[in-house]
Structure formats: C-alpha cells, structure tokens
C-alpha cells in the first residue's frame with residue numbers, strides 16, 4: 001500500500017508539475033478515507049510586456065466601475081482620461097477622487113469622440129452593454145465590457161462580428177477566467193486527476209440585503225439626477241423608479257437577475273476549466289423566498305444544463321444554484337465531479353479529492369447475496385474468491401491536495417493585465433466576444449426557461465437557439 005501511494009504521488013508530481021510545497025497539512029475529510037491532504041502554494045510570476053501608455057475612459061461609474069477602474073490603474077502605463085455616468089452624484093464623486101480637471105460627461109458618445117482615449121471600460125447596467133460596445137468599436141476603441149456581454153441573445157452575433165471587423169481587443173469582465181486557481185483546475189482536469197468528468201455542481205449563495213442587491217439609494221435620486229430619459233433609451237418606456245435605476249438587477253425590464261449576475265461567473269469558470277463551448281439544453285426554475293421588495297426576478301434559482309460529449313470533454317450535467325437567503329451564510333463553489341474524484345474551486349483556491357473504485361465488482365455486505373440459500377452463498381463466495389485477489393478488492397487511495405493562491409493574489413488585476421497586454425502585443429485574450437457570448441447565452445436562457453417554463457435548446461458551436 002505504501003508503495004502504491006508513493007508511486008502515485010511521484011506520477012502526480014510529474015503530471016501536474018511541482019508547485020512549491022509549503023506545508024504537509026493534516027488529513028482533510030476525504031471521499032477516499034485514508035488519503036492524506038497536502039497544501040501547495042500556486043506559483044505566481046507575472047511579467048508585464050511593456051509600459052506603453054494606454055489612456056482609458058470609464059462608462060458606468062457605479063460599484064463595479066469603481067472596482068474596475070481602481071484595478072486597471074494598477075497596471076503600469078495605464079492612465080485615466082475620462083468618466084461617464086448617468087447619475088450626477090457619481091460624476092461628482094469621480095471629480096472628488098480624480099480632481100476637478102477630470103473630463104466627465106453623462107453622454108458616452110462624447111467620451112467616445114475623444115481622440116485621447118484608447119480603450120473604454122463598459123460598466124453600465126447590462127441593458128446598455130451591446131449598444132455601447134458597438135459604438136465604441138466603431139470609434140476605434142478597445143473594449144473591456146462587464147459581464148454579461150449582452151442583455152439579449154439576439155445581440156451576440158452583431159457584437160462578435162463588430163469585434164472581428166474592428167481589429168480591436170474586446171475582453172469581457174468575468175475576472176475569474178484569468179485566475180491562476182482556475183487555470184490549475186483546468187490543468188488537473190486535463191491531466192485526468194478526477195477520471196472522466198460527468199457532473200458540475202456550481203453554487204453562488206448569499207445571505208445579506210446588499211448581497212440581494214438592495215444597495216443604498218441616494219437621497220437626491222430623481223428623474224433629472226439619474227438622466228432617466230437617457231437610461232430608458234435602451235429599454236421600454238417607463239416612469240422614473242429609483243429601484244429600477246439603483247436595484248436594476250432585480251427587474252427583468254432593466255436587469256438579468258441572478259442568472260446574468262452570478263450564473264454567468266459559474267458558467268465562464270466552467271467553460272474555461274473544461275474547454276467547453278456550452279450546453280445544448282437548459283432548464284431553470286426559481287422562486288421568491290425572502291426579498292419581497294417589488295422585484296420580478298427570483299431570489300432563489302436553479303438551472304440544469306446538459307453539456308454534450310465533444311472532443312474537448314465527456315458529456316456532463318451542470319447544476320447552477322443561487323440562494324440569496326442561504327443559511328449557509330453564503331458560499332461560492334464550482335465542484336467538478338469525475339469518475340475518480342472531485343475538483344472543488346473556491347475562489348482562487350482549489351481542492352483536489354480522490355475516490356477510486358476497486359477493480360473487483362461489489363459482492364456481499366449490503367447485497368442480495370445473504371438472501372440466497374446457504375449452499376448458493378457458499379458456492380458463489382468460492383467463485384468470487386477464486387477470481388479476485390485481496391488487492392483487487394481494495395479501494396486504492398491517492399492523496400488529496402489543496403492548492404492555494406498566494407496571499408494578496410488578485411484575479412481581477414490579472415484579467416486587466418491580460419487585457420492591456422493584448423492591446424500592446426496583439427496576443428489574444430481568452431474571454432473574447434465568442435467566449436463572452438457562449439457564457440451569456442446559457443445564463444440568459446435560464447431566465448427565458450424560468451419565465452416560459454420551457455427547456456431552451458441551444459447550439460453551442462454555432463451559438464444559435466435551436
């Protein structure tokens with residue numbers, strides 16, 4: 001047994017590449033009862049291609065606009081040239097942060113007209129993403145567009161074609177796609193560490209009012225301070241409603257619910273790790289459990305998606321879950337389950353667990369054998385003993401491993417570094433328009449399925465509804 005373990009360990013190290021081993025940790029509770037877990041630090045050594053100056057504009061300076069801008073400015077050579085937002089308070093906030101001289105506007109087209117801007121970060125509500133992306137590409141700007149890339153499936157192909165035609169970089173903002181943890185999970189899956197993949201259980205739960213999108217609404221919110229007439233140029237005509245402006249995710253007229261907000265992260269991550277182009281069948285259901293605040297999209301929702309067998313992966317079934325009133329206190333995990341183990345993706349940290357079946361089939365114990373006559377039991381036991389050695393009847397064990405990202409590691413910064421590197425060197429980005437659409441379409445289809453109570457059929461290769 002000892003030999004088995006050390007052999008498999010050696011093989012594992014060869015397959016996976018030895019990342020620095022910093023602690024032999026205590027055993028984790030494991031599917032394979034006697035397997036030990038060890039903890040490894042993921043190595044991180046990022047080179048920046050050049051310092052060439054890139055000037056950026058931000059369109060949509062709400063919560064994520066702030067986080068995106070702050071992160072983008074950490075990449076060397078990146079400078080802020082202007083900020084656009086519809087709510088006056090956010091433009092005041094922009095000047096308070098970056099100085100009175102900062103160019104600000106509520107009209108994104110004016111920002112796109114500026115010759116001193118090379119790239120824009122589109123961090124508006126989802127309903128504006130495609131329209132602003134098309135306008136920005138037409139004006140020769142590189143685009144970092146927040147997820148989901150589109151609000152409607154019909155917007156996908158026009159964005160893909162415009163990105164191709166423009167020759168500019170378009171990267172969608174699911175930052176986990178650039179995470180060293182996710183890339184380790186991809187490597188582990190490809191190395192066959194969990195056998196053949198058959199299921200993905202992906203969960204993103206929360207338990208707070210902010211988590212359920214009840215963001216603070218400013219006291220001066222009105223149709224004028226929010227430029228409401230402009231806001232609804234991309235939607236059906238509606239009277240001013242502060243909730244629809246500030247809690248937009250919860251309303252289907254202006255938002256994409258938990259699917260567009262969180263399923264999309266789980267889908268992007270899974271597509272990266274499995275090299276998948278997407279599911280063929282999508283079904284979703286949901287309910288209003290707790291946040292009865294006028295929202296018309298559920299606060300508890302699940303999706304079931306069937307991924308076909310392709311040359312990149314075996315057929316697998318994916319379950320998606322968001323629970324905004326979860327007594328777990330909240331959790332984010334993608335569990336990739338294979339015939340020989342599980343890869344658990346928790347943020348940038350990865351846990352690999354093994355459980356191997358014995359070579360011999362099951363016999364005796366919780367089985368029908370004891371219900372047979374004594375003579376039949378004896379005869380069959382003799383046959384079994386003659387056919388299978390003791391070793392063949394045992395489960396082999398293989399150690400579990402926890403891979404940890406270094407303290408302070410930031411996937412968001414890596415995602416922006418990839419974006420600006422691509423602008424500087426022409427290297428392709430992973431989360432391009434096709435990737436962005438292939439994650440957005442199944443997420444949006446979950447809403448469609450929930451609303452129509454029907455299965456949505458999708459062609460993941462040609463990216464079309466069937």
Ligand SMILES: NC(=O)c1ccc[n+]([C@@H]2O[C@H](COP(=O)([O-])OP(=O)(O)OC[C@H]3O[C@@H](n4cnc5c(N)ncnc54)[C@H](O)[C@@H]3O)[C@@H](O)[C@H]2O)c1
Nearest residue numbers: 060061062063064065085086087123124125126146147173
């Ligand atoms: N990648 C991530 O982890 C992540 C996290 C949060 C949000 N997001 C995405 O970022 C986007 C913004 O989310 P948020 O939480 O910042 O929302 P938010 O409501 O805080 O900010 C959205 C801002 O967009 C502005 N806006 C809307 N339409 C506009 C237009 N036509 N022109 C200019 N400004 C406009 C609004 O005034 C508002 O300030 C969403 O698409 C969301 O899905 C991504």
